[in-house]
Amino acid sequence: EAQVTQNPRYLITVTGKKLTVTCSQNMNHEYMSWYRQDPGLGLRQIYYSMNVEVTDKGDVPEGYKVSRKEKRNFPLILESPSPNQTSLYFCASSAGTHSYEQYFGPGTRLTVT
């Protein structure tokens, strides 16, 4: 089954404790992206990647890091999480840099206390 998977689905952590949210797709997609969704603010892009070893900032990259060492994986790293990073996070992928028909993972609900 073609899909985007994220882990963990739910995470409660404390301020400053480094964490990684994994994202993997099995569709051989070139493009992958991370978003956060907050009430009243909608979906906002954090980082995106057009191919292996190619990443770029989205609209709200502060406090986040990403890497793309393999085509199928695109982890999101929070090196020192803060409460304002409490949010619902989505990973997405699409077939090519010219195709923005993005398919979303199930989401990760993160709470930072």
Added chain:
Amino acid sequence: QKEVEQNSGPLSVPEGAIASLNCTYSDRGSQSFFWYRQYSGKSPELIMSIYSNGDKEDGRFTAQLNKASQYVSLLIRDSQPSDSATYLCAVTMYSGGGADGLTFGKGTHLIIQP
């Protein structure tokens, strides 16, 4: 800065009627336009994409694009209670040297009344 505007709603439509959802965008260079449906607590699901002016139909859904007016809309015919969801408009611009990301509107909450 790219902006995508949608009426947040809720938009209430009787079952069987046509639901009309609207979206405007600020960047004249935008080239690709998408409608996503998001049920509460779930991830966005792509339902329509449109790349050129005019109408595009897929089943009960029709997307309409007018680049001169910077306007894109989604029509849902024969609305069903299962269409009740938040509909997100998304826009992107391919900048030649690389791909820009999607910019989403905040969504319109649609309620189909049985």
